[in-house]
Amino acid sequence: MRILVISDSHGNYPLALKAHELAGPVDHIIHLGDGADDAELLQEVLEVPVLRVAGNCDFDASLPRELTLEIGSCRVFATHGNRQAVKSGLSLLIERGIEVGAGVVLYGHTHLPAVLRDSGMLLINPGTLKQGFAGSYAILTVQHGEPKAELFKI
Template sequence: MKIGVIGDTHRNYKYIDKAIECLKECELILHTGDNFQDSKYINEITGVDTIGIRGNCDFEDVEDEIVFDVGGYRIFLCHGHKYDIKYSLRSIKRRALELNVDIVIFGHSHIPVNYKEDNILFLNPGSISLPRGNSSRQFITMNIDGGVHIQDIILSES
């Protein structure tokens, strides 16, 4: 199963539309928040099932974290701001252990993360709108086919 993971899009439709070219090939799209409305836009354009959560810049009355199973993996999707992920992954790791998940997907920092510790994969797709930490405008795809394979998708500036 191919899953697109994007977040911190902040209504930057120039780059959202570029990302959609790749996202429409996915079977599921996950949006890590900021802006939740962008997840609805992506779903409308691609027709691909999309799960989005509320970030710290969102005001919709929707979930701010979700746990679900896909392809034999238990996934925890959140924005990350409630776990101070800009400073450390310690708090979000504690929550992941409580939830007994295999994969944690979060946003908030606008900095890509692909890190595994204690058999938990921590993923942040970065940001297509406001990349930080010398990162590029990017998101990721995740292929689950007996294992988890991550591909960074870098968007061109033009």
């Protein structure tokens, strides 16, 4: 399974569409918040399922603040990251990932792309698509239960 992971588009849906174009074929798109309207637009115009969580700048109360997904035999935890105070470090995020039994943790909020391993989990921040920033996105690939991630600049 191949998943496009984006975050923090802050109304810059043209760059979100560009990320999808550059990513090539994907099975899903996951938007990690601060651009819920952008994610909704992607869902309307693309023929790929779009999953989303709310960020601190999203005000749709119906959106979940976090998701736990099963991708093959890999459990993926997705959140914006503001509630785990990721701008001050990743300890609360890692703790939450352990609580839900995640093999992969997806987060945004910092606008800084990162892929790292900690506590047996793959942590991925795709960066931001906000206008005025160096845009980036991530591709998460899960094959035979093994997750891998790559970051790409736009």
